Each structure stands twice: as C-alpha cells, then as structure tokens.
Amino acid sequence: MTAATRTLLDKIWDRHAIVQRDDGQTLLYIDRHFIHDGSRRAFEVLGERGLKVRRPDRTFGTPDHYVPTNGRDMATIEDPDARLMVEAIARNAAAHGVAVFGLDDPRQGIAHVVGPEQGLSQPGMTIVCGDSHTSTHGALGALAFGIGASEVSHVLATQTLWQRKPKAKRITVDGTLGAGVTAKDVILAIIARIGADGAVGHAIEYAGSAIRGLSVEGRLTVCNMSIEAGARAGMVAPDDTTIAYLEGRPYAPKGAQWEQAVRFWRSLPSDAEARFDSEVALDAATIAPMVTWGTSPQDAVAITERVPDPADFADAGRRAAAGKALEYMGLTPGTALSGIPVQRVFIGSCTNSRIEDLRIAAQIASGRKVASTVRAMVVPGSGLVKRQAEAEGLDGVFKAAGFEWREAGCSMCVGMNGDLVAAGERCASTSNRNFVGRQGKGARTHLVSPAMAAAAAVTGAFTDVRALLGR
Amino acid sequence: MEPFERLDAVAAPMPVENVDTDQIIPARFLRKPRKAGYGQYLFHDVRFDDAGRERTGFVLNQPAYRPARVLVADKNFGCGSSREHAVYALWDYGFRAVIAPSYGDIFYGNSLKNGFLPIVLPVASVVRLRDLVQQSPGAHVIVDLDLQQVIGPDGRRLEFEIDAFRKHCLLHGIDELDFTLGHRAEIEAYERTQSGATPWL
Numbered sequence A: 001m002t003a004a005t006r007t008l009l010d011k012i013w014d015r016h017a018i019v020q021r022d023d024g025q026t027l028l029y030i031d032r033h034f035i036h037d038g039s040r041r042a043f044e045v046l047g048e049r050g051l052k053v054r055r056p057d058r059t060f061g062t063p064d065h066y067v068p069t070n071g072r073d074m075a076t077i078e079d080p081d082a083r084l085m086v087e088a089i090a091r092n093a094a095a096h097g098v099a100v101f102g103l104d105d106p107r108q109g110i111a112h113v114v115g116p117e118q119g120l121s122q123p124g125m126t127i128v129c130g131d132s133h134t135s136t137h138g139a140l141g142a143l144a145f146g147i148g149a150s151e152v153s154h155v156l157a158t159q160t161l162w163q164r165k166p167k168a169k170r171i172t173v174d175g176t177l178g179a180g181v182t183a184k185d186v187i188l189a190i191i192a193r194i195g196a197d198g199a200v201g202h203a204i205e206y207a208g209s210a211i212r213g214l215s216v217e218g219r220l221t222v223c224n225m226s227i228e229a230g231a232r233a234g235m236v237a238p239d240d241t242t243i244a245y246l247e248g249r250p251y252a253p254k255g256a257q258w259e260q261a262v263r264f265w266r267s268l269p270s271d272a273e274a275r276f277d278s279e280v281a282l283d284a285a286t287i288a289p290m291v292t293w294g295t296s297p298q299d300a301v302a303i304t305e306r307v308p309d310p311a312d313f314a315d316a317g318r319r320a321a322a323g324k325a326l327e328y329m330g331l332t333p334g335t336a337l338s339g340i341p342v343q344r345v346f347i348g349s350c351t352n353s354r355i356e357d358l359r360i361a362a363q364i365a366s367g368r369k370v371a372s373t374v375r376a377m378v379v380p381g382s383g384l385v386k387r388q389a390e391a392e393g394l395d396g397v398f399k400a401a402g403f404e405w406r407e408a409g410c411s412m413c414v415g416m417n418g419d420l421v422a423a424g425e426r427c428a429s430t431s432n433r434n435f436v437g438r439q440g441k442g443a444r445t446h447l448v449s450p451a452m453a454a455a456a457a458v459t460g461a462f463t464d465v466r467a468l469l470g471r
Numbered sequence B: 001m002e003p004f005e006r007l008d009a010v011a012a013p014m015p016v017e018n019v020d021t022d023q024i025i026p027a028r029f030l031r032k033p034r035k036a037g038y039g040q041y042l043f044h045d046v047r048f049d050d051a052g053r054e055r056t057g058f059v060l061n062q063p064a065y066r067p068a069r070v071l072v073a074d075k076n077f078g079c080g081s082s083r084e085h086a087v088y089a090l091w092d093y094g095f096r097a098v099i100a101p102s103y104g105d106i107f108y109g110n111s112l113k114n115g116f117l118p119i120v121l122p123v124a125s126v127v128r129l130r131d132l133v134q135q136s137p138g139a140h141v142i143v144d145l146d147l148q149q150v151i152g153p154d155g156r157r158l159e160f161e162i163d164a165f166r167k168h169c170l171l172h173g174i175d176e177l178d179f180t181l182g183h184r185a186e187i188e189a190y191e192r193t194q195s196g197a198t199p200w201l
C-alpha cells in the first residue's frame, strides 16, 4: 500500500503496531485505558499473578454502572454485591496509583462521557475500556474499542493488546438533516440499513457533510452505537470542530505541545485515494425521527411508519425474530407507532446524556407537563454535564415539567444500580440497547433521540417531535 | 487456562439470530463473584420462569440436550455487551464450543481467552448441522481443533479456520498474558520512541 491511500484506521494502526505476527495478529500499543466499577475481575487477575499496572498514568477510572442516581452516598447502595463493585474501583485504583473520579468528585460520570469531556480522549490515540461502547471515543478521531475482562487485565499489565486488524467500512451521510432530526436518528437509520451484524469485523469511518456538520457531542452519539451494527470501533476524522472542542480541556495538550499535537492531528484524516473494504451511503434529507419497535437496534423505523408485519420479512431468520420481538413488546403489526402510549421515559446513557442532548430535550419540555400516566427521568452523563445544565437552568425546566432530575451514572440504560423499568412497562429511552430484559425483566424498550423521548414524556405516547417544534 | 481437548459431545441447537450477551447472562448477575460459578445463570430468563421453574420449551431443559457441551447457534451470536461473564456462564454450564456463521467481535475474543472455542462455519453448514441435532436430540458432534474439523452426526467432516497462534494457545492452554510479558523489551522500546514523537501523550 502506498502512503497516499491510507485510511484514518491505517494511520492509527501503523503507529501503534509493536510486533506483527505471520498469522495476522498485531501487538498494539494502547495509549489510553478507562476503567469503571465493572473492572473488578481484571484487578483480581492482576492480584492472582502478582502483577502491577504498567502505566497508571495512562489509566483513568470512574464508577458508573452501579452508582446510585438519587444521591451520592455509597451507603445507600442496598445490594451488598453492587456496593462492593463501587468500592472495589476506589481500592484497586489507589493500590495501583490510578486516578479515579469518584462519587465525591464532580468529574465522575459515565466513562464514555467523562473521557472526551476531560480531553483524555484525543485524535490518533488507541483507546480501550472494558465496555463495548468504548467505540464512542472514536468521534474524536481515535481508534477506540471495547474489550473483555481478560483483555482489561492484559492492558493493565502490559499496556498492549493482540489484535487482528479490522476491515475498514466507510459510511457516508451527505446532505442536511431536517429540523428535529438528530445524531441519534442518523445512527438508528444506519443500523436499520446495514443490520445488527452489518459491520462485524469492521471499524466504521463515518464521513460526509452531515457527519461533518455534527458537533462533537453528536459524533459521540453516532460512534457510540457502532457496536450495535457489529463494529467494534467507529470513528470520525479530526477536523476544526474536533480541535475547537479539545482546546482548553483539562487533559488536552498545552502550549507548544498543543501546536505540535494539532499538526499531527491534521495529518490523520483518510487520504483522498484511501481504499475502504466496503462503502455505504445515506442521504441525510431522507432521515426522519426514528423509533425502534423490536428487540434489536436494527428494528428501527421512522416515527411516521407502522409496526411491521413479520410475514413481510423475506429472510426466515428475521421473520422468526420479528415475531418473537413483537410478542415480547406487546405490539400488533400495522399499529401506527405514533400514538403508542409509554409509561416510562429515560433520558440518559453514554449515547445521549451530554449537554446538547439535555438542551434539546429541555426545549421540548419547556412550558409543557409530563403526562400523568408517565414517569420520566433525566440522568446527566457526568457531574460536570449536570452542573452545566443547572447553570443554564435546564434542571428547572425539567423539574417544572415533572421530570426527575438525577445524579450522573449509567442508571436505567442497564438497570444495574436498581433504576429499572417494571415488567410490561413501555419505555421511551435514549439509550442504545432494546434487548429483551435490558432495562429490567419484561421491560419494553424503544430507542429514540432525546427530543423524541421528551415528546413522548409530554404527550404520553410516541409522537413525531417535529409537530412540537417551532412554537 | 485449560488445554482444549478433542470433544465428542451432545450438541444443542439454538436457531436464533443476534443472541446478545444480555440474553446469555442478564446484567443483574454480573456482580456475583467469579468463584461462585455462573452456570446457573446461563440464559437465565429464557431458561427459567418468574417463579424460578424451568421453562419446558427451552432447549437446555429438554433431557436429551441437558448434557450438551457444543452449541449450534446462528449469526452474530454473542453480540452486544463486552461482559466476559457470557463466556464464564457457557463454560461453567459445561459448554466448550459454539458453532455459528458469525459472532460479536468482543465475544469471539473473550471466548478464546477462556479456552472456549467459537467455530465459524458457512451458513449452509451451520443450518444443516443444526437441523441434524434438532431432528435427533442427544446426537453427538465431534470437534477436533488439532485437525480444524467438526464431524456431524452424519459423519460429514466440516473444516474450519482459526488463527494459528490462537489455536496453539488453546491446544496447550497457554495464557496470552505470559506470552506478551516476554515482549517487554519491544514494548519499552516502543514507549521510548513514542514519547519522542508524541510527547503530549
């Protein structure tokens, strides 16, 4: 391959390859490692082998999965096993000299919100975390992917991983998004198009004018759900938007190093002649606010559509899955999605809990009331997002409308901290997975954008948010 | 890690696409200590009803499939969350290999690191094999990693691919971490070069 045909992925990969083996495995250096309260097992493995963390200075932690969102007191965690998880990260980090943003630190939050917010996630880096949504950080122009517990201990001990280079898929979204259509709708439309396994074995590079037009927050939302299309990593080439976002963040380079870093970052975008293993193109203008009807993120359609009839799927596997999904979701084929009542609304998760998400949700909620049949909550992605929202008065808007305003954490995205959706309840959720039982046993999850979630909260049912805009 | 031995065992069919790791083990069990074992949580919410009774329709609750050690699944098996507990649950139940047309990438990696073999076969071969074990409950499938072959109940031999190093580690129960620690000098050299080229990292 000549130098002028390299992709962003190639450029990052080549810089981090330490050893290449004949069988296609590469020992890859890891620049940044995030740990969380689910990383306990990996530290146990280190302990069993008497190993130390090789680069505590490259490792940062924050508890997110098990933390309470109704207060900051660890003692309120009722389940002793869950409390142990949150306590373990503080103990393990202290023992190994790793910095942790704990529950008493305003910088605490969901790892995938905190990393970019602190400027810890930067272009050209390799970034890992023991969590599949690590793909989020690729929005800054990094190669970021989720790993399992064994790999976490491997990175802790060696700061490296053995990896086979993924194939490169480019997804180009050109054109202008309509009013009320956001990054979440873009990624749901992409997954609906290519399928839940559409990018297995690939790293996705998102490109095109609609992607370049997104803020870093919006790009984080898009890259976040790459894993829902099977891709371990998603990325957006660094540009002026990326650089402006990073400047002045606590862990971003400073002074002369900033200039040097920016020059390097400018060299990273894929070359004009770069070759991708596969390409997909979407027209931004055709994307509408989306909502899922089934139990896989690929089951997403425009809010203007109806619940599909499983019989209409040509593929036998898809037909069987759709039938089962509708049974679980308690939906009848042919029902208009708009107007289906919801009982719960969750605005939060590493997909949609950043300031921009809260602003648009507040815009819809402002001057309206959460329907009496709905219980709605807003869970900011970090303590700093919460502070910023409060400084802008968004908490007041939400509270006046009847939303619960919580502390930062994963919360109802996965329910590990006890924030659960009850069996049979229907939830409009800004999270990333509508899997069976994800938000609680028997819970019925519909994935939507923050604007659509707020619209569902104030109308009591799925509603095309475009009808609520421009008052 | 236990060395991977030639398997001659009952295979259970699971003809469902996109089986995610939340299905393999629901999130509420992830906080349990590893030592306690995860076999009881495998496919928990499809295997047991709300009262904790076995659901009769579920494949592993049928007597002929109970002793299964091989799972014949469908595409994108193990997608979703990176929880390695999904592999622990399969392993602790007694499974040693799964056969499918494709896997969630993270699940695939996690499997190999625990001595559990995820075999990729073409869709048509998987469907055929799955139909066979569905038609004759309790039928055995042989998995020979050394030869890279699966032998179905009909005696047909199906070849599969696996990275040579991964295979070597599985066959000999070699842990990757020990192997990597042997590359310390290269890692240190890399770090020296990197701190010169990108000093802000």
Ligand code: SF4
Pocket (backbone or CB within 6 Å): A064, A065, A110, A112, A131, A133, A349, A350, A351, A409, A410, A413, A414, A431, A432
């Ligand atoms: S918010 Fe949800 S998806 Fe994101 S890291 Fe937390 S549990 Fe995982």
